[in-house]
Amino acid sequence: xxxxxxxxxxxxxxxxxxxxxxxxxxxxxxxxxxxxxxxxxxxxxxxxxxxxxxxxxxxxxxxxxxxxxxxxxxxxxxxxxxxxxxxxxxxxxxxxxxxxxxxxxxxxxxxxxxxxxxxxxxxxxxxxxxxxxxxxxxxxxxxxxxxxxxxxxxxxxxxxxxxxxxxxxxxxxxxxxxxxxxxxxxxxxxxxxxxxxxxxxxxxxxxxxxxxxxxxxxxxxxxxxxxxxxxxxxxxxxxxxxxxxxxxxxxxxxxxxxxxxx
Amino acid sequence: xxxxxxxxxxxxxxxxxxxxxxxxxxxxxxxxxxxxxxxxxxxxxxxxxxxxxxxxxxxxxxxxxxxxxxxxxxxxxxxxxxxxxxxxxxxxxxxxxxxxxxxxxxxxxxxxxxxxxxxxxxxxxxxxxxxxxxxxxxxxxxxxxxxxxxxxxxxxxxxxxxxxxxxxxxxxxxxxxxxxxxxxxxxxxxxxxxxxxxxxxxxxxxxxxxxxxxxxxxxxxxxxxxxxxxxxxxxxxxxxxxxxxxxxxxxxxxxxxxxxxx
Numbered sequence: 001x002x003x004x005x006x007x008x009x010x011x012x013x014x015x016x017x018x019x020x021x022x023x024x025x026x027x028x029x030x031x032x033x034x035x036x037x038x039x040x041x042x043x044x045x046x047x048x049x050x051x052x053x054x055x056x057x058x059x060x061x062x063x064x065x066x067x068x069x070x071x072x073x074x075x076x077x078x079x080x081x082x083x084x085x086x087x088x089x090x091x092x093x094x095x096x097x098x099x100x101x102x103x104x105x106x107x108x109x110x111x112x113x114x115x116x117x118x119x120x121x122x123x124x125x126x127x128x129x130x131x132x133x134x135x136x137x138x139x140x141x142x143x144x145x146x147x148x149x150x151x152x153x154x155x156x157x158x159x160x161x162x163x164x165x166x167x168x169x170x171x172x173x174x175x176x177x178x179x180x181x182x183x184x185x186x187x188x189x190x191x192x193x194x195x196x197x198x199x200x201x202x203x204x205x206x207x208x209x210x211x212x213x214x215x216x217x218x219x220x221x222x223x224x225x226x227x228x229x230x231x232x233x234x235x236x237x238x239x240x241x242x243x244x245x246x247x248x249x250x251x252x253x254x255x256x257x258x259x260x261x262x
Numbered sequence: 263x264x265x266x267x268x269x270x271x272x273x274x275x276x277x278x279x280x281x282x283x284x285x286x287x288x289x290x291x292x293x294x295x296x297x298x299x300x301x302x303x304x305x306x307x308x309x310x311x312x313x314x315x316x317x318x319x320x321x322x323x324x325x326x327x328x329x330x331x332x333x334x335x336x337x338x339x340x341x342x343x344x345x346x347x348x349x350x351x352x353x354x355x356x357x358x359x360x361x362x363x364x365x366x367x368x369x370x371x372x373x374x375x376x377x378x379x380x381x382x383x384x385x386x387x388x389x390x391x392x393x394x395x396x397x398x399x400x401x402x403x404x405x406x407x408x409x410x411x412x413x414x415x416x417x418x419x420x421x422x423x424x425x426x427x428x429x430x431x432x433x434x435x436x437x438x439x440x441x442x443x444x445x446x447x448x449x450x451x452x453x454x455x456x457x458x459x460x461x462x463x464x465x466x467x468x469x470x471x472x473x474x475x476x477x478x479x480x481x482x483x484x485x486x487x488x489x490x491x492x493x494x495x496x497x498x499x500x501x502x503x504x505x506x507x508x509x510x511x512x513x514x515x516x517x518x519x520x521x522x523x524x
Contacts, residue, residue: 046309047308047312050309050313050316054312054316054324054327055327062316065316065317181523183445183523187523261443261449261523
């Protein structure tokens with residue numbers, strides 16, 4: 001494999017590197033190409049999840065569904081079993097493995113959901129002059145379980161998970177305006193300014209990812225997060241589920257601009 | 263029931279009138295409240311349809327799903343079996359009844375899909391100074407089967423159906439801009455200007471609804487249409503399906519502005 005930098009790597013090349021064993025968070029990789037959250041479930045649980053996603057579109061915007069029996073699709077011209085840098089495998093809601101290759105766990109009845117990721121709108125925030133702290137600090141975005149419940153669907157239920165970005169007060173309106181133009185990748189914030197109101201007691205201890213610094217004059221802004229499906233899996237305990245490790249996303253063959261409206 | 267005009271009727275009152283036997287197209291009723299296409303299918307076909315909708319979001323934007331066993335939900339605080347002015351019942355893809363009450367056809371395993379309708383953006387078009395011919399002419403909107411195929415899902419497949427509005431050439435860009443802000447109700451046009459390119463040979467003989475006049479200097483503009491699910495039903499022949507009669511929509515308890523982005 002020719003040496004390359006993450007920012008100069010196209011999706012097929014990035015996936016080949018991951019398939020060959022590279023394990024890395026994907027922030028900064030293949031800029032302009034859409035990264036996605038992963039959830040694979042047995043066919044018998046797929047309707048409940050698809051309905052859960054329809055009822056909770058802000059945390060669970062489905063970008064594409066790979067049918068049972070298939071391991072690739074229009075949004076991923078690769079192999080979903082090997083092309084993500086790091087996976088998490090759940091049995092009955094408990095994580096039983098974190099592994100760079102889930103071929104040995106795969107079953108022919110698994111349906112794969114690719115779910116939008118807020119990485120898509122972060123380039124647009126930066127372009128608009130809105131700082132993105134976890135990129136500045138080279139950390140994973142901080143994510144929190146909230147006291148907001150998702151609308152249940154069949155056997156699936158769980159809390160809404162959010163990502164947090166501290167935004168200078170004078171730029172909060174800009175951040176809302178920019179991200180609202182990406183409804184397929186979480187869209188506008190779900191909460192601004194009062195962590196306690198959504199059940200978050202301490203911004204320094206995220207449930208997933210890393211804490212980041214909030215500076216004087218900055219407001220914590222919360223967006224619905226694609227880890228929500230995995231939180232629902234943990235709570236609802238389907239027999240088998242496969243997701244990505246937080247921050248280690250699926251790099252798809254879609255472009256961020258495909259999800260820009262209007 | 264107190265006499266009222268369609269434009270002064272709130273959704274609950276409109277639905278009560280339909281429940282009591284009034285059969286009428288719903289254009290102009292309860293302005294500002296969202297009207298929806300209806301499709302009810304047995305639970306065993308529901309996953310295929312929900313996936314079909316996910317893969318074809320422009321013609322099939324799902325606004326809400328009423329679970330099997332229920333006949334109302336957050337978007338319809340009434341009774342889905344009686345509150346639509348006119349229904350169509352299909353068995354194995356063939357229409358077997360057109361009736362104002364489907365209580366006798368209903369089964370406890372039917373899942374109800376409420377699907378966005380372009381009526382939502384027509385008020386916004388009028389507000390922007392874009393004429394809407396079928397409203398001017400007091401007709402149903404003309405709808406056409408196209409040669410564009412939907413992405414299949416399981417057993418479901420079919421043609422994309424479009425609605426057509428003739429727009430003065432100098433206002434086509436405005437019509438695109440306005441409707442693109444409503445992605446949950448068909449959004450931007452799918453085709454502009456060349457009916458033959460999407461398999462439409464004669465604008466005067468629509469497959470559903472009524473023909474309208476196209477005047478000199480006007481361009482035919484085509485939006486994805488919520489009759490697409492019924493066209494898929496006709497082609498894919500599930501054992502039972504219940505839809506609305508074209509133009510005789512579900513008047514929901516959602517507001518049009520709920521679907522405006524950004």
